[in-house]
Amino acid sequence: MDLESVRDSLIRQEDTIVFSLIERAKFPINSWAYSPPQNGVDAFSASSFLHSFVRESETLHAKAGRYENPEENPFFPDDLPPSMVPTHDYKQVLHPAGSSINVNKTIWDIYLNKLLPLFAAEGDDGNYGLTAACDLACLQAISRRIHYGKFVAEVKFKESPEEYGPAIHDQDRAGLMKMLTFEAVEEMVKKRVEKKATVFGQEVNLSDNSKSKETYKVDPSVVSRLYEEWVMPLTKQVQVEYLLRRLD
Ligand SMILES: C=C(O[C@@H]1C=C(C(=O)O)C=C[C@H]1O)C(=O)O
Structure with missing residues (x-):
């Protein structure tokens, strides 16, 4: 594993993210799935339909061994059942002190409250x-x-x-953040995900006159903004948290 292969994996994961957003954009916002929006209740712990759906899905996925893979992090890690599939010997790349870092609570809040309203159309189709x-x-x-x-x-x-x-010895967050940041790489990432949203989300027609109006299934600028404002800053936050524990 080197920086190039790790970055290649991040590039491949962009495809998955863009496609998943395109699939979600087929449906309107369907707010019922996220209620009850009780005032003052933390959206993550209120039991909305989505909350139960994700929780029960994770129970199944845990039995299927999904979270044995160190790349996978559950949204509801408490009380998950053990894996029922044959044990696979995943390479232990990560330092144990940092391997359990989990920022899914923040991801959940951002996805529901910031991202979804930017790309899901208003309305309710009951799906x-x-x-x-x-x-x-x-x-x-x-x-x-x-x-x-x-x-x-x-x-x-x-x-x-x-x-x-x-x-790391000085527990210098700002210093670590500066060291691990590559602005030129971040610029490329933003441009590439915007381009992927343009290519993957266009109408494909056999006739040429389709070029006249350009509409995309998910607004490419929303995907670029998702990366700039949330995905890359949180990836860096995970890096900092991991490094702070790297010598424990
Ligand atoms: C992930 C990396 O670390 C940082 C975060 C990036 C990202 O989230 O895409 C890109 C460049 C770096 O500033 C990296 O160096 O590739």
Whole structure:
């Protein structure tokens, strides 16, 4: 595992994220799935339909061994049943102290309250089960990408321990954030995901006159904004949290 292969995985995961958003955009917002929106109740713990849907799906996925894979992080990690499939010997790449970092609560809040209203049309078509299945796919894809920051951080640390070591000893968050940030890479990521949303989300017609109006299934600028404002900052936050524990 090196920085290039880790970045290749992040690039491939962009496809999954863009496609999952395109699938979710087939349905209107369908707010019933996210109620009851009780005032003052934390959206993550209120038992909305989506909450129950994700929780029960994760129970099934845990039995199927999904969370044995260190790249997968459940939204509701408490009380998950053990895996019932044959044990696979996943390579233990991550340092144990940082492997359980989980920012899914933040991801859940951002997805529901910030992202969804930006790309789902207003309205209710009653397809709550299908909508929740799409939400689950989006949440899992975004979560996998953001928590992949643990692997990115491990690789960066292994490539230059002498550079990261002192900042870890000093528990210097700002210093670590600066060291692991590559602005030129971030610019490319933003441009590439916008382009992917343009290519994957266009109407494909056999006749040429389709070029006249350009509409996309998910607004490409929303995908770029998703990465700029939430995905990349949270991936970096995971990297910082991981590095802070790297020498424990
Ligand atoms: C993931 C990395 O770390 C940082 C976060 C990035 C991202 O989330 O895409 C991109 C560049 C870096 O600023 C990386 O270096 O590839």
